[in-house]
Every structure is written in C-alpha cells, then in structure tokens.
Amino acid sequence: MVFAGLVVTLLGFVLSVSSLGLTDSVNARMGMVIAGIVISLVGIIGIINTAFLKNAIWKK
Amino acid sequence: MKKLTLILTLIAALAASGLAQTPAPTAEPPAAPAAAPAPAVTPITAEDIKGVSTPSAEDKAKGDADGALTGTAADIAVADSKAGLTITDVLNQVGKNRMGINFVWTLICGFMVMFMQFGFAIVETGLCRAKNANHTMMMNFMVYGVGMLAYWVIGFPLQMGGVGAVANLGGTAPLSSEYTINLFGQAFGIFGQNGAFLSTNGAYDVGVMVMFLFQMVFMDTTLTIVTGSAAERWKFSAFLICSLLMGAFTYPIFANWAWGGGWLATLGAKFGLGHGYVDFAGSGVVHSIGGLSALAMAIIIGPRIGKFNRNGSPNAMPGHDITMVLGGCFVLAFGWFGFNPGSTLAGTDLRIATVAVNTMLAGMAGGFSAMFYMWIRYGKPDASMSGNGLLAGLVAITAPCGFVNPISAVIIGLIGGLIVCLVVEFMERKMKVDDPVGAIAVHGGNGLWGVIATGLFADGSYGGGWNGVAGNVKGLFYGDPGQLVAQLMGVSVLVGFVFTFSFVQYLIIDKVVGQRVDAKSELDGLDIPEMGALGYPEFELKTY
Numbered sequence: 001m002v003f004a005g006l007v008v009t010l011l012g013f014v015l016s017v018s019s020l021g022l023t024d025s026v027n028a029r030m031g032m033v034i035a036g037i038v039i040s041l042v043g044i045i046g047i048i049n050t051a052f053l054k055n056a057i058w059k060k
Numbered sequence: 061m062k063k064l065t066l067i068l069t070l071i072a073a074l075a076a077s078g079l080a081q082t083p084a085p086t087a088e089p090p091a092a093p094a095a096a097p098a099p100a101v102t103p104i105t106a107e108d109i110k111g112v113s114t115p116s117a118e119d120k121a122k123g124d125a126d127g128a129l130t131g132t133a134a135d136i137a138v139a140d141s142k143a144g145l146t147i148t149d150v151l152n153q154v155g156k157n158r159m160g161i162n163f164v165w166t167l168i169c170g171f172m173v174m175f176m177q178f179g180f181a182i183v184e185t186g187l188c189r190a191k192n193a194n195h196t197m198m199m200n201f202m203v204y205g206v207g208m209l210a211y212w213v214i215g216f217p218l219q220m221g222g223v224g225a226v227a228n229l230g231g232t233a234p235l236s237s238e239y240t241i242n243l244f245g246q247a248f249g250i251f252g253q254n255g256a257f258l259s260t261n262g263a264y265d266v267g268v269m270v271m272f273l274f275q276m277v278f279m280d281t282t283l284t285i286v287t288g289s290a291a292e293r294w295k296f297s298a299f300l301i302c303s304l305l306m307g308a309f310t311y312p313i314f315a316n317w318a319w320g321g322g323w324l325a326t327l328g329a330k331f332g333l334g335h336g337y338v339d340f341a342g343s344g345v346v347h348s349i350g351g352l353s354a355l356a357m358a359i360i361i362g363p364r365i366g367k368f369n370r371n372g373s374p375n376a377m378p379g380h381d382i383t384m385v386l387g388g389c390f391v392l393a394f395g396w397f398g399f400n401p402g403s404t405l406a407g408t409d410l411r412i413a414t415v416a417v418n419t420m421l422a423g424m425a426g427g428f429s430a431m432f433y434m435w436i437r438y439g440k441p442d443a444s445m446s447g448n449g450l451l452a453g454l455v456a457i458t459a460p461c462g463f464v465n466p467i468s469a470v471i472i473g474l475i476g477g478l479i480v481c482l483v484v485e486f487m488e489r490k491m492k493v494d495d496p497v498g499a500i501a502v503h504g505g506n507g508l509w510g511v512i513a514t515g516l517f518a519d520g521s522y523g524g525g526w527n528g529v530a531g532n533v534k535g536l537f538y539g540d541p542g543q544l545v546a547q548l549m550g551v552s553v554l555v556g557f558v559f560t561f562s563f564v565q566y567l568i569i570d571k572v573v574g575q576r577v578d579a580k581s582e583l584d585g586l587d588i589p590e591m592g593a594l595g596y597p598e599f600e601l602k603t604y
Contacts, residue, residue: 002567006560013556016549020331021244026542029333033548040556044355048563049491052359056492058368 005047012040109145159230161407166229166270169402172395173277177204179391180284183451184291185595186384187444187497189377191585192292193595199287199294203303207283210307211276213257219279219312220271221252223320228406231267238321246330248323251316274402278346279311281399285350288499289358290575293582296590298575302357305565311349314558318345324553327546328529334543336527337550338518340415341403343459343510348554351504353562354495360566361575363494365582374488377496382443389447393423396454400461411462411522418461418469419454425473426453426480426506433481445481448498452480452506459510463518463533472513476506508551515547 016036019029053059114134124130136153138145181200188196222238225231237253255263258272283303287294317324318339328336339345368374379385400419401412430449434442453473457464460472483501487493495501516535523533534540569575576582581589585601588594594601 006563009556010560011556013552013560016552016556017243020327024332026333026545030541030545030548033545033552036552037548037555040552040559044555044559045491049359049493052362053492056368057362057365058370058372058492 001051002048005043005051007043008047009040009043012036012038012043015039104147104150106147109147109150112145155230158408162228162230162405163266163270165407165412166274166402166405169398170270170274170277172398173274173281173402174204176277176281176392176395176399177284179388179395180281180288181388182384183388183392183447184284184288184497186381186388187288187379188291189585189601190380190596190599191587191594191601193380193587194591194593195296195586195595196287196291197595198591199291199296199299200284202300203283203287204280206300206303207280207307208276210304211279211312212272214308215279215312216258216272216275217253217255218251218309219315219320220275221254221256221320222249222316222322223252223271226267226271226405228404228409229267229270231265232271234262234265234268235271237261238316243323246326249316249321249326250323251313252320271405274405275315278342278399279307279315282311282346282350282353283307285347285499285503286354286357288497289354289495290361291496292364292586293361293576294357295574295577296586298569298573301569301573302566302575305569306353306562310353310558310562310565311345313561314349314553315345317553318550324546324550325527327549328527328542332542333546333549334515334540335523335529335533335546337546338463338514338523338526338533338543339459339511339550340462340514341400341458343455343457343507343514344550344554346507347455347458347503348507348511348551349558351500351502351507352554352559353566354499355493355504356559356563357566357575358493358495358500360563360570363492364496365579367494368492372492374492379444379496385444386447389450392451393420393454396423396458400458404462414466414522415461417466418457418464421466422457422461422469422473422476423450423454425470426450426456426477429453429474429477430481431477433478437481445484445498448480448484448502449477451502452476455503455506456510456513458507460514460517463514463522463535465519465521468513468517468519472510472517475513476509479505479509508554511547511550511554512544515544518543 013036016033019032023029112133114132115129120129133145136145136149138149177200181197184200185193185196220235223232223235225233235252235254238249239251239253240247240249254261255268258264258268283306316322318337324337326336327333366375367377396419397416401415404412427446427450430452431441431446434445453476456472456476457469480498480501483505484498487495487500514535516537518533518535518538520532520534520538524531526533534543536544577586577590
C-alpha cells in the first residue's frame with residue numbers, strides 16, 4: 001500500500017509536468033496542474049497515511 | 061461559527077477594498093505623453109577631476125566633529141599616486157561601493173538568519189516536555205553543523221553551481237555549469253555542477269562566498285523544521301543521517317530548480333507562464349520543503365505514546381515553557397528581517413523597505429487571526445497557537461513579500477493564521493499525525509499558501525526582468541493567470557516530488573537504522589537514554 005501511495009503521489013507530479021508538453025493553453029495547464037496536486041494529496045493523505053495508521057501505536 | 065463567518069466576511073471585505081485601491085491594469089497601458097527633450101549630458105572629464113578640492117591636512121588635523129571632511133574625494137583609492145585621481149579611480153570606487161553595500165547587506169542579513177536557529181531551538185524546546193529538553197536542543201544545535209558540512213561538499217554545488225553571474229554580487233561567474241536534460245523541446249536545468257568545497261573551478265571567489273553563506277543559513281532553516289515534527293521520539297543517530305541527506309540532496313535539488321537556474325525558474329521564458337516559478341525568499345524553497353519533509357517523517361515515525369487514545373481521539377501534550385516559545389517567536393520575527401529583505405542580495409535595491417514592512421505586517425496579522433480563531437473556537441486566546449500564527453504569517457509572506465502591497469500582505473498573513481489552526485486540527489483529528497510543535501502546519505501549509513499567494517496578489521510593481529522575463533511580476537488578480545499556473549506547478553513539484561523524495565529516504569533509514577527510540581526511552585524522556593544528561597537536572601520530571 002505504501003508503495004502504491006508513493007506511485008500515486010509521484011504520478012500527480014508527472015501529470016503536472018506533462019502539461020507543459022501536452023498543451024499551450026494556460027487554462028488547460030492550470031486544470032492539469034491542479035489535478036496533479038489533488039492526485040498527489042490523495043496519495044499522501046488517502047493511501048500512504050492510511051497504510052501507516054493500520055498499525056498505529058495507539059491501536060495496540 | 062457565526063463569529064467565524066463574520067471574521068471571514070471582514071477579511072473578504074478588506075481584500076476587496078485593497079484590490080480596489082490598485083485596480084488591475086488593462087492589457088495595454090495608456091499611451092505616455094510625448095517625451096520632453098532630454099537635457100544635454102556633459103561627460104566628466106579629467107579636468108573636472110583635477111579641479112575637485114579636498115580637505116587640507118590642517119583642517120582634518122583639527123578633527124571632524126560633524127563628518128563634513130570625511131568621505132570626500134580624498135578618500136577615493138588612487139591606483140597611481142603619481143598620476144593622482146583619475147576618472148577610472150572614481151568609477152572603480154563607485155562600483156566598489158555598490159558591491160560593498162550589497163556584500164555587507166547580504167552578509168548581515170545572513171547573520172540574522174543564522175540567529176534564527178536559536179529562535180527555532182527555543183520554540184521547539186519550549187513546546188516539548190522538560191524530560192526531552194536536552195535532546196530537542198541538541199538536535200537544533202547540531203543540525204547547524206551537519207547541514208552546513210553536507211551543503212559545503214555537495215549541496216551548494218548542486219543548488220547554485222549553475223546559477224551564473226548574479227549581478228548584485230558581482231562575482232559569481234564561476235558558478236556557470238548547469239546539468240540539463242531535453243524535455244518537450246526545451247532544456248530543463250536539473251542540478252548545478254560547480255563550486256564543490258568552495259574551491260573548484262574558480263569558486264574561491266568573494267561573491268561566491270557571500271552567496272554560500274546566505275544560502276547555507278536558508279538551507280539550515282529547512283533542516284531544523286523536521287526536528288520539530290519528530291521531536292520527543294527521534295533517534296539521534298537517525299536524525300543526523302536524515303539531516304545530512306537533506307542538506308546534501310533534498311533541499312538543494314528543489315532550490316536549484318527554483319533559484320539556481322533550474323527548470324521551474326525558466327517556465328516563463330520557455331513556456332510563457334508569467335515569470336516562471338517565483339519565490340522571493342522561500343515560502344516554497346525553504347518552508348514547504350521543510351514542512352513536507354516533516355510530514356513524511358511524522359507519518360513514518362508515528363505519534364508519541366499517549367498522544368492518541370484507542371478510539372483515535374487526541375490528547376493535549378502541552379510544552380514545558382511557554383515563555384521560551386513566545387520569546388523564540390520574537391527572535392524568529394527579528395530574524396525574518398534578514399530572511400526576506402536580505403533576499404534582494406542588494407542593499408542598493410530600495411524595495412527592501414517594502415519587503416520589510418510587508419514582513420512585519422503579515423507576521424502579526426497571522427498572530428492576530430490565529431489568536432482570535434482559538435479564542436472564538438475554544439474560549440481562550442491560546443499562547444502557543446498565537447505564536448504559531450505569527451510564524452505562519454511570516455512563512456506565508458516569505459514568497460510574495462517582494463511583489464505585493466501592504467494590504468495584500470495583511471490579507472496573506474490573516475489567512476496564514478487561520479491556515480495554521482485548521483491544518484493543526486486536520487493533522488490531529490483526521491490524519492492522526494502527531495506534530496508536537498505544529499511544524500507541518502506552520503511551514504508546510506503556509507509555505508504552500510505563500511507560493512500560491514504570489515500567483516494571486518503580485519501587483520506588478522516590482523520584479524522587472526525576473527527569471528529573464530521582461531516586465532514586472534503580476535498575479536492572477538492583476539491580470540496574469542500564467543503566473544498562478546507557474547506557482548501551482550511549484551506546489552505540485554513540492555507535494556508530488558519533494559514529499560516522495562524525502563519519504564523514500566526516511567523509509568530506507570527507518571529500515572536500516574530505525575527512526576524511533578524504544579518505548580521505555582520515550583516514556584523516561586530522551587535526555588538520559590539519547591544524550592546522557594538531563595536538560596534540567598534539578599527538576600522533578602513527569603514520565604507520562
């Protein structure tokens with residue numbers, strides 16, 4: 001799960017950078033970059049952190 | 061809740077009035093009136109120089125009580141005493157004076173930023189429990205040296221080795237080798253290659269030395285942020301390794317992309333996105349890197365024993381000395397006058413006045429909004445969160461401080477103070493992440509907000525030629541959506557790349573060395589198990 005979270009987080013970054021080559025439109029780039037940020041946040045908050053919480057010290 | 065809504069409404073009204081005072085310029089500025097004929101320029105000649113009178117030796121021997129006789133043509137260094145004062149001497153002196161002002165300015169600001177290490181040290185130590193005082197203080201103390209050496213050997217060349225000549229410092233031309241890759245038909249600067257040990261390829265240079273000192277203390281600020289989120293449970297040996305890697309790689313790589321001539325800075329020149337990624341003094345470069353690395357560390361190392369109950373509800377674990385906390389905040393607020401105005405790298409850049417005023421306004425605006433948020437929500441004006449609010453405002457204004465007007469600075473600071481409170485609550489209640497000093501909220505949350513705020517509030521009054529793009533820097537509210545895209549790109553790189561890079565490093569170190577101390581050491585306090593001596597040997601300490 002942690003590895004998947006890292007891949008998703010990095011994927012958001014890749015999507016944002018790829019907007020530079022895929023379009024010249026400022027609005028389209030903004031949309032892709034915001035989508036990239038959201039994907040990275042899902043990776044961090046939704047996947048990586050959730051994976052670590054499964055074995056959290058306060059649950060033991 | 062109604063009170064909160066009222067406050068937010070007031071902030072919005074203030075924002076609207078601020079923007080109304082400086083309306084967004086239209087696409088084309090009004091035509092300038094016909095230029096008046098330029099006055100005739102009379103060049104200085106050698107005869108003019110010879111005719112300059114200087115104070116006599118007799119006059120100077122009487123003493124110069126009002127300073128009128130000191131600092132005249134007699135004080136200009138003459139290259140050839142037989143030839144006397146020449147135009148070349150005068151012009152050289154002018155250049156030397158400009159560089160002298162910039163060098164002294166940048167160095168003194170750098171010394172002030174170095175002193176911020178003390179502020180961070182006592183803020184963090186005050187927010188921790190007394191049984192961990194020695195350990196927390198030692199982390200903040202040694203991070204300075206560990207980071208510095210890593211940066212001297214590896215970090216500085218990676219960050220600034222390809223920045224090229226910085227005009228304000230005159231002599232950084234030896235830093236001229238940037239490694240690039242080709243992507244989308246453009247060269248992407250990835251890392252610098254000159255300047256290792258401050259000795260190779262001409263880096264034994266006075267301008268390079270100034271640049272190194274100023275950038276080094278910024279880098280160390282980043283490193284000390286992580287010690288806050290991992291405090292009270294971080295193994296000292298693991299801390300040393302993590303700090304070494306951060307000073308050598310994590311910070312310098314992103315800093316190169318933003319400040320060292322790397323690809324983020326060139327988004328404007330190569331892809332038409334405003335002036336490229338703009339970060340005046342490091343909301344993104346310094347604080348977001350630190351805050352996101354702190355988040356990565358806090359997730360891996362886990363919460364302190366007793367922070368969360370079995371049902372996941374958080375417990376308050378108050379620090380042991382609120383006077384240290386607020387005193388440290390004042391030290392940091394003072395140091396920020398070096399951090400932000402110093403980032404001009406030039407005392408001759410008179411924008412420093414605006415930068416300094418924006419810094420002080422935003423800082424205290426953040427302190428106010430955090431205090432009132434806590435007061436309204438919890439019934440008391442919480443001291444530690446008020447201090448964190450001050451720091452939040454300062455962090456948030458760090459990127460935009462050079463490009464915005466004072467009204468925008470206050471708005472940015474007010475929002476920063478709210479962000480720190482909301483992110484702290486989100487971390488504790490939703491993510492179950494334990495951050496003893498609020499480092500993630502202060503530096504991560506507000507660092508990202510500062511980067512975005514630049515893309516919104518930059519008013520087009522400063523930044524001509526920034527990152528090689530003509531014209532001043534304008535945000536979305538002043539007519540340039542491309543600048544906001546460049547800023548958001550920086551946010552995406554920070555969240556997507558920097559977090560991942562830090563996380564992988566910390567995870568490997570966790571598997572090899574172990575990040576966390578054992579439970580008994582944590583409960584006893586880390587001073588004896590990790591450091592061998594108590595911070596307060598004459599106190600009776602609680603071990604909960």
